[in-house]
Amino acid sequence: MLNADAKSRELKPSYAPDLYTRQEVSEFNWIFKNRKEGVYILAVNKNSSGTYVKGFVESESRKGMYHYVVAFIGQRREIVGGGFCECESRHYYGKPCKHVLSLRNMYEKHKEELDRLAAPYPELRR
Ligand SMILES: [Zn+2]
Numbered sequence: 001m002l003n004a005d006a007k008s009r010e011l012k013p014s015y016a017p018d019l020y021t022r023q024e025v026s027e028f029n030w031i032f033k034n035r036k037e038g039v040y041i042l043a044v045n046k047n048s049s050g051t052y053v054k055g056f057v058e059s060e061s062r063k064g065m066y067h068y069v070v071a072f073i074g075q076r077r078e079i080v081g082g083g084f085c086e087c088e089s090r091h092y093y094g095k096p097c098k099h100v101l102s103l104r105n106m107y108e109k110h111k112e113e114l115d116r117l118a119a120p121y122p123e124l125r126r
Pocket of ligand 1: 088099
């Protein structure tokens with residue numbers, strides 16, 4: 001009996017993603033959202049190496065729930081360092097996950113408008 005309990009506990013997923021509701025997300029000081037409200041962008045910062053984007057991306061399997069996502073997008077549209085997201089995919093399979101890619105694609109799609117809203121990001125010392 002004890003063994004069976006231990007086994008069932010073992011099989012339960014141990015990682016719980018941090019999710020936000022649409023209500024919570026809409027209360028942040030976001031600067032841009034797409035028409036379908038699948039992505040909310042909180043900040044865009046630029047330096048000579050690329051663009052730092054922070055925002056919320058809607059979960060595909062849990063509609064109305066959002067992941068907090070961060071990506072640094074290089075000059076060739078690459079995601080430097082793989083980005084940050086707290087979803088299961090990012091946790092178990094590495095980076096970058098589809099939410100990081102969605103955030104990058106949303107930025108690229110609305111680049112002109114978002115670049116106008118961008119603030120400077122410090123140049124990294126080498
Ligand atoms: Zn993710």
